[in-house]
Amino acid sequence: MSSADPNFNNIRDRREPAVQGPKLVLPGENPAEGIQAGAVSSPPRLEMITTATGEWHSQRAESAPPPPLTFSLAASPSVPHTAGGGWVSPVLQMPANVPHMWIPTQRESRFRASRRRLEQIIDRLIDGTEAERPPRTVVVVAHPDDEAIGVGARLKSLPNALIVHVTDGAPRDPVYAQKKGFATREEYARARQEELAAALSLVGVGPERTRCLNVVDGEATDRLVELAYAMADLLDEFRPEVVLTHPYEGGHTDHDATAFAVHLACGMLRREGVPAPLVLEFTSYNFKDGERTVGEFIPFFGVDAKQADLPPELQMLKREMYDCFVSQKDCLSAFPVEREKFRPAPRYTFTKPPHRGPLLYERFSNLVSGEQWRDQARRALERLRAKRRTTKTLAAT
Numbered sequence: 001m002s003s004a005d006p007n008f009n010n011i012r013d014r015r016e017p018a019v020q021g022p023k024l025v026l027p028g029e030n031p032a033e034g035i036q037a038g039a040v041s042s043p044p045r046l047e048m049i050t051t052a053t054g055e056w057h058s059q060r061a062e063s064a065p066p067p068p069l070t071f072s073l074a075a076s077p078s079v080p081h082t083a084g085g086g087w088v089s090p091v092l093q094m095p096a097n098v099p100h101m102w103i104p105t106q107r108e109s110r111f112r113a114s115r116r117r118l119e120q121i122i123d124r125l126i127d128g129t130e131a132e133r134p135p136r137t138v139v140v141v142a143h144p145d146d147e148a149i150g151v152g153a154r155l156k157s158l159p160n161a162l163i164v165h166v167t168d169g170a171p172r173d174p175v176y177a178q179k180k181g182f183a184t185r186e187e188y189a190r191a192r193q194e195e196l197a198a199a200l201s202l203v204g205v206g207p208e209r210t211r212c213l214n215v216v217d218g219e220a221t222d223r224l225v226e227l228a229y230a231m232a233d234l235l236d237e238f239r240p241e242v243v244l245t246h247p248y249e250g251g252h253t254d255h256d257a258t259a260f261a262v263h264l265a266c267g268m269l270r271r272e273g274v275p276a277p278l279v280l281e282f283t284s285y286n287f288k289d290g291e292r293t294v295g296e297f298i299p300f301f302g303v304d305a306k307q308a309d310l311p312p313e314l315q316m317l318k319r320e321m322y323d324c325f326v327s328q329k330d331c332l333s334a335f336p337v338e339r340e341k342f343r344p345a346p347r348y349t350f351t352k353p354p355h356r357g358p359l360l361y362e363r364f365s366n367l368v369s370g371e372q373w374r375d376q377a378r379r380a381l382e383r384l385r386a387k388r389r390t391t392k393t394l395a396a397t
């Protein structure tokens with residue numbers, strides 16, 4: 001691969017110019033155009049599923065339009081999930097009269113901290129003890145079980161961490177639920193919440209420390225703008241030192257959408273002068289070099305990962321967490337329990353591919369291409385640059 005090739009995130013030079021979007025985007029004459037729910041045209045939805053043989057497949061979900069979104073997490077009290085598992089917050093209602101605002105197009109740095117400071121934070125995350133308190137952390141994942149895969153063993157030592165799930169883990173098409181033995185999508189979602197609650201209870205995380213944005217599994221890409229705003233509100237509310245999330249690596253469209261929302265939310269906060277957390281990453285899965293890879297990052301120029309080798313008792317704990325996700329048993333058997341890896345989040349360009357060659361979600365489906373995902377990201381970036389967050393203003397009135 002040519003180091004001069006500018007088209008891939010993982011070999012991009014840091015001096016590369018920022019993503020160029022319109023200097024000022026006025027999406028139509030209506031201030032709310034393009035930012036309201038449903039305004040974004042959706043590509044075919046993709047869901048990754050695992051068969052009993054461990055093969056990964058994706059299928060097109062029934063393309064029923066998503067329900068209207070409601071916006072504002074920070075102002076919305078959590079309400080108990082009907083499943084009795086995690087807690088959920090009413091998700092995302094975009095205010096109808098969002099004013100325009102000039103937002104500079106230069107890329108916001110996720111690296112305000114020095115390299116040394118980042119290393120110290122990661123050390124505290126990995127080795128934090130009572131004496132050296134681990135950083136106040138918000139973990140943002142796409143699906144129930146991603147937190148166990150990425151940071152399960154460490155959660156026990158993050159006593160104040162908040163765990164945020166973007167989706168409820170159940171695709172819209174009921175065929176996925178039926179394949180898992182559930183009659184409806186709702187039943188499947190409930191089961192996944194209960195599995196999650198059981199897994200999190202092993203590491204001392206109760207429902208008061210979880211939030212779910214209730215996006216349908218596989219549809220986070222359709223809601224990039226709303227998710228970014230919701231994430232900004234949530235991070236503003238909790239003011240963590242660190243937010244831990246997925247890398248942008250083409251493993252799953254929801255993972256990439258989650259990373260997008262976190263990165264854009266932090267940029268939004270900084271523009272407003274609100275303290276934004278450092279963004280760190282845990283591992284998920286990807287298809288770099290034409291091979292499904294779990295538990296490893298796609299290398300990114302200038303960004304080092306730190307590995308936590310887990311002692312036997314934490315390996316066992318992580319395994320027990322996996323075991324709680326009964327409906328995902330086949331999939332989770334592929335993930336290691338011996339280690340967890342973390343790194344500072346690179347400065348991704350979400351309008352470029354995360355790596356050369358087919359992405360994992362493309363490899364197992366021709367329903368959503370990376371190009372379509374990036375087109376969604378491009379349009380979301382344009383809208384986010386043209387609008388400002390209004391939730392706090394609205395909440396105050």
Ligand SMILES: [Zn+2]
Binds near residue numbers: 142143146252255
């Ligand atoms: Zn996931």
